[in-house]
Amino acid sequence: MALVRGRRQSKLGLILPEITERRPRFSPPLPPTASQQPTTTASSAASEYETVQVLGHGNGGTVYKVIHKKTSNLFALKVVHAGSDPTMRRQIFREMEILRRTDSPFVVKCHQIFEKPDGDIAILMEYMDAGTLDSLSKTGGLLTERTLANVARQVLNGLNYLHAHKIIHRDIKPANLLVNKNMDVKIADFGVSKIMCRMLDTCDSYVGTCAYMSPERFDPDSYGANYNGYSGDIWGLGLTILELYMGHFPFLLTGQKPDWATLMCAICFGEPPSLPEAVSDEFRSFIECCLQKDSGKRWTASQLLSHPFL
Numbered sequence: 001m002a003l004v005r006g007r008r009q010s011k012l013g014l015i016l017p018e019i020t021e022r023r024p025r026f027s028p029p030l031p032p033t034a035s036q037q038p039t040t041t042a043s044s045a046a047s048e049y050e051t052v053q054v055l056g057h058g059n060g061g062t063v064y065k066v067i068h069k070k071t072s073n074l075f076a077l078k079v080v081h082a083g084s085d086p087t088m089r090r091q092i093f094r095e096m097e098i099l100r101r102t103d104s105p106f107v108v109k110c111h112q113i114f115e116k117p118d119g120d121i122a123i124l125m126e127y128m129d130a131g132t133l134d135s136l137s138k139t140g141g142l143l144t145e146r147t148l149a150n151v152a153r154q155v156l157n158g159l160n161y162l163h164a165h166k167i168i169h170r171d172i173k174p175a176n177l178l179v180n181k182n183m184d185v186k187i188a189d190f191g192v193s194k195i196m197c198r199m200l201d202t203c204d205s206y207v208g209t210c211a212y213m214s215p216e217r218f219d220p221d222s223y224g225a226n227y228n229g230y231s232g233d234i235w236g237l238g239l240t241i242l243e244l245y246m247g248h249f250p251f252l253l254t255g256q257k258p259d260w261a262t263l264m265c266a267i268c269f270g271e272p273p274s275l276p277e278a279v280s281d282e283f284r285s286f287i288e289c290c291l292q293k294d295s296g297k298r299w300t301a302s303q304l305l306s307h308p309f310l
């Protein structure tokens with residue numbers, strides 16, 4: 001059942017691509033060859049790595065910067081205390097499954113997975129030395145259009161790859177996009193993602209970070225004819241780019257994230273957030289293509305990759 005009954009207020013007047021082009025195009029098969037897949041290893045192998053520092057804490061786990069003692073290579077090690085909590089175990093196994101399957105320069109690379117007898121799981125990932133886009137934007141000030149186009153192109157390449165492999169991220173936001181000092185941007189944190197069994201499966205679960213949820217996640221009846229989830233990732237990207245430009249969460253001027261009900265009303269009944277007068281037409285159009293309230297009118301990742309803004 002829909003969570004809200006909303007009024008349609010899409011007034012963005014875009015020229016939309018042909019309907020046949022709106023579906024994600026599907027390409028290479030998964031999984032990758034066995035040699036590419038990260039192996040699951042007994043926890044004793046984890047002793048080859050030494051902790052350097054804590055990088056951050058997530059839902060149920062901690063991420064450490066570690067060094068491989070023999071080679072001095074740096075990695076990030078996410079340790080999740082899955083224990084016997086079924087929700088936590090489901091989440092971490094989903095993340096492991098997706099990280100095992102993916103092999104793209106735009107998705108954080110998983111090298112190895114360690115399992116301990118007590119149920120703890122550690123995922124050894126490539127280390128992204130500039131943290132997340134969230135922390136970067138808070139410390140580095142506002143980003144230029146050119147930098148944002150570079151960020152958007154990389155995230156779209158990642159989403160195009162994931163969607164082509166029937167994976168929906170479901171939680172695209174600045175805190176889940178990792179970055180390094182070369183400004184390489186990679187999609188991370190697949191804890192609430194979903195692998196679609198068939199291309200037209202509906203995506204009905206209510207997961208992800210509420211603030212970045214698309215209108216059809218709240219109200220599929222009004223905004224999500226044939227909602228399949230892929231377009232929700234595009235909404236998350238649009239809000240992310242807007243947030244990085246504005247320096248605060250776009251649905252609230254003060255930068256404070258509002259409570260759930262206020263947010264839901266703003267997303268479902270309000271106009272999508274817009275850009276100030278000063279920005280280029282290409283940037284404005286790009287954001288409009290991502291933030292169409294009607295999920296069917298939103299551009300796909302592959303279409304956006306040829307948008308003039310990029």
Ligand SMILES: Nc1ncnc2c1ncn2[C@@H]1O[C@H](COP(=O)(O)OP(=O)(O)OP(=O)(O)O)[C@@H](O)[C@H]1O
Pocket residue numbers: 055056057058059060061062063076078108125126127128129131132175176178188189191
């Ligand atoms: N590969 C990595 N390289 C560098 N830093 C990382 C890496 N992975 C995670 N981090 C850091 O660790 C923090 C926690 O990451 P994690 O994926 O556990 O959780 P989260 O996304 O913050 O939260 P949750 O999993 O609850 O949604 C991140 O915010 C980031 O700062």
